[in-house]
Amino acid sequence: MLLFPDLTTLDLVGPYDVFVKAPCFEVLLVGESTDVIRAEGGLLLKPSVSLQDCPQLDILFVPGGKGINELLTNSNVISFLQEQAKKAKYITSVCTGSLVLAAAGLLDGYKATTHWRSIELLKMFGVAVQDSRVVRDRNRITGGGVTSGIDFGLMLTALIGGDEMARIVQLQLEYHPEPPFHAGSPQTAGLPVLQRTKELTQPMFNLRKKIIQDLLKGKKQDI
Amino acid sequence: MLLFPDLTTLDLVGPYDVFVKAPCFEVLLVGESTDVIRAEGGLLLKPSVSLQDCPQLDILFVPGGKGINELLTNSNVISFLQEQAKKAKYITSVCTGSLVLAAAGLLDGYKATTHWRSIELLKMFGVAVQDSRVVRDRNRITGGGVTSGIDFGLMLTALIGGDEMARIVQLQLEYHPEPPFHAGSPQTAGLPVLQRTKELTQPMFNLRKKIIQDLLKGKKQDI
Numbered sequence: 110m111l112l113f114p115d116l117t118t119l120d121l122v123g124p125y126d127v128f129v130k131a132p133c134f135e136v137l138l139v140g141e142s143t144d145v146i147r148a149e150g151g152l153l154l155k156p157s158v159s160l161q162d163c164p165q166l167d168i169l170f171v172p173g174g175k176g177i178n179e180l181l182t183n184s185n186v187i188s189f190l191q192e193q194a195k196k197a198k199y200i201t202s203v204c205t206g207s208l209v210l211a212a213a214g215l216l217d218g219y220k221a222t223t224h225w226r227s228i229e230l231l232k233m234f235g236v237a238v239q240d241s242r243v244v245r246d247r248n249r250i251t252g253g254g255v256t257s258g259i260d261f262g263l264m265l266t267a268l269i270g271g272d273e274m275a276r277i278v279q280l281q282l283e284y285h286p287e288p289p290f291h292a293g294s295p296q297t298a299g300l301p302v303l304q305r306t307k308e309l310t311q312p313m314f315n316l317r318k319k320i321i322q323d324l325l326k327g328k329k330q331d332i
Numbered sequence: 333m334l335l336f337p338d339l340t341t342l343d344l345v346g347p348y349d350v351f352v353k354a355p356c357f358e359v360l361l362v363g364e365s366t367d368v369i370r371a372e373g374g375l376l377l378k379p380s381v382s383l384q385d386c387p388q389l390d391i392l393f394v395p396g397g398k399g400i401n402e403l404l405t406n407s408n409v410i411s412f413l414q415e416q417a418k419k420a421k422y423i424t425s426v427c428t429g430s431l432v433l434a435a436a437g438l439l440d441g442y443k444a445t446t447h448w449r450s451i452e453l454l455k456m457f458g459v460a461v462q463d464s465r466v467v468r469d470r471n472r473i474t475g476g477g478v479t480s481g482i483d484f485g486l487m488l489t490a491l492i493g494g495d496e497m498a499r500i501v502q503l504q505l506e507y508h509p510e511p512p513f514h515a516g517s518p519q520t521a522g523l524p525v526l527q528r529t530k531e532l533t534q535p536m537f538n539l540r541k542k543i544i545q546d547l548l549k550g551k552k553q554d555i
Binding site: 117118119121122123125126128129138145149151152153154155156163174178182189192204218224225241242243253254255256257259260263264267272273275276277279280281282283284286287288289292293294295297298301303305306309 | 384480482490507508512524529
């Protein structure tokens with residue numbers, strides 16, 4: 110699981126807590142270095158291994174968050190993902206982590222998804238975006254926004270450890286959701302909430318779009 | 333928000349990520365010291381302030397996890413909670429965090445809840461346990477198992493920042509859950525999964541029950 114500054118904590122910890130409770134996984138937390146990093150909101154996390162010292166992983170996982178803006182053009186991280194992906198059995202992400210996979214070319218020719226706000230940005234990479242909470246296309250598994258990571262984690266557990274294991278973990282996590290509102294998707298949130306949320310996230314959207322445009326321009330020039 | 337060794341990461345991060353996205357909260361992560369601690373599964377977290385240096389908090393929050401066993405008899409932490417509780421506006425927990433609040437006497441005379449596996453243990457403290465995903469009794473708000481922390485966080489956001497703010501955060505978190513199985517509660521998991529999960533958690537349950545029995549015996553002798 111990749112750690113980086115300004116990641117969205119719940120993108121990481123939704124699947125992490127599933128993996129920790131499922132005996133079919135061994136979790137490794139990988140950072141550019143093992144220095145403490147600051148996640149969104151200030152939570153301080155310490156990676157257990159650096160990119161350089163990381164062994165070959167069976168499952169690559171990239172969470173999302175504000176910090177992916179920097180990753181999109183971070184050649185250390187992109188090269189790491191590209192190298193690991195050659196032998197990894199599954200290549201996965203939650204939320205805007207899929208934009209990083211796309212920037213590394215790892216979603217070329219695959220169906221995938223991302224946070225609803227970033228669907229348009231994922232399409233810019235030419236990815237066949239599919240409107241589902243979790244999308245599996247062969248060995249690529251991508252989750253939608255933040256909390257979809259719990260659904261993703263349980264799905265991957267079922268795939269690797271079997272349905273019974275996934276059900277046991279779901280019960281341990283008491284994942285019997287009762288959201289107080291019916292507002293968790295653009296389709297259900299209602300227009301005023303959707304518009305306000307779009308407004309609030311517009312500066313980040315614009316900035317990210319610009320980074321991706323520049324990145325794609327650069328790639329074309331390389332060819 | 334209280335950090336301690338062997339906390340369940342999702343207990344903490346469910347509400348944390350809600351609070352970080354809701355502009356009505358400022359989050360402080362409090363540890364016994366500011367040394368790095370190891371959460372369940374090995375994730376390394378660094379508290380931003382020690383118990384000793386922590387200012388008066390408006391909202392006290394205690395997550396659960398294996399590590400609460402140590403907290404139940406940790407006089408530093410228990411005294412800290414008791415002192416803070418005198419002036420805090422809300423006293424809250426998720427999962428087995430409510431056992432710590434109960435050990436500090438902070439649920440005496442209140443209705444509360446906890447992880448389904450610990451309901452019996454919370455009753456040992458004389459707490460009026462209620463079977464709901466989130467229970468509010470005046471200024472005590474307690475969540476059930478692990479993932480209930482997201483529902484709890486949104487409920488508290490609505491209470492403090494209003495419904496619209498909670499809906500915006502829910503949409504940002506894309507909290508439109510689609511669990512792959514219908515196994516998230518003892519009522520829905522089915523008997524084989526429920527029995528297997530009980531077996532797996534029996535040693536921890538027995539150990540915790542013994543700690544609470546000894547704690548309650550000690551308290552009686554003090555009187």
